[in-house]
Amino acid sequence: MANPSDRMKGPASPAGAPSSVLEASGIVKTYRSGWWPRRRAKPVLHGAEVHLKAGEIVGLVGENGSGKSTLMKILVGALNRDAGSVAHSGLVGFCPQEPVLYERLTCDEHFELFGRAYGMAESAMQLSREDIYATLGFAEWGSARVEELSGGTRAKLNLGLALLPDPDLLLLDEPYAGFDWDTYQRFWQLTRDRRDAGRSLLIISHFISDADRFDRIYDLIDGRTVAR
Ligand SMILES: Nc1ncnc2c1ncn2[C@@H]1O[C@H](COP(=O)(O)OP(=O)(O)OP(=O)(O)O)[C@@H](O)[C@H]1O
Ligand SMILES: [Mg+2]
Known part of the structure; x- marks a missing residue:
């Protein structure tokens, strides 16, 4: 998913x-569309x-x-940037804001x-899949087509696909927007379990009440990230 040239080179940190x-x-990043004289430019990230x-x-x-979504798509390599650098180490998983699913599958x-x-x-795929079904609670929908799924179950599948390869880094764009309370709690337990296993997560959120669940927060203001 990520651009191979964005891979980090060499040892990342001192021992320990x-x-x-x-x-x-x-x-x-500036979005550009149309042709002169109706050319439009929408600067987003600075x-x-x-x-x-x-x-x-x-x-x-x-x-x-x-x-936020623009920045996350750039971090994962799904969108080109105009300037700047991105480097990751390890496997990256991405859960987009709009689920990208196939209705007939x-x-x-x-x-x-x-x-x-x-x-x-x-x-390995089956083991991971069964674990995801159990953790997010949608095993009974395994053989159902996406066209039959509720919005919340689609959101579970969207997240589940990002989790499948047990990535070192997970980038999640409002992953729990459609979750019920029980699934929302399971989601946060899952994030803590991953952190304890040394994995990393970057999560886009709108809920002020989630602030305590993060180790750190970046505010995106006027195209720049501000560390809180
Ligand atoms: N493909 C595109 N072409 C032109 N403009 C775009 C495109 N995608 C996003 N934009 C614009 O860029 C800006 C940032 O959009 P983006 O989706 O990154 O915001 P966001 O912070 O994720 O918003 P939200 O909280 O609603 O999800 C918005 O003004 C949006 O209209
Ligand atoms: Mg967004």
């Missing part, structure tokens, strides 16, 4: 210190930066339209498809 999993700085170490849960917050078939894309062995 948590290693760096994401280093992004000077990120600039030098944003994000740094994550192993075993951290970091929040990315900001107003609607401030550029079942949940099981999605996991199979993504498992192959990640280069996972069938047995």
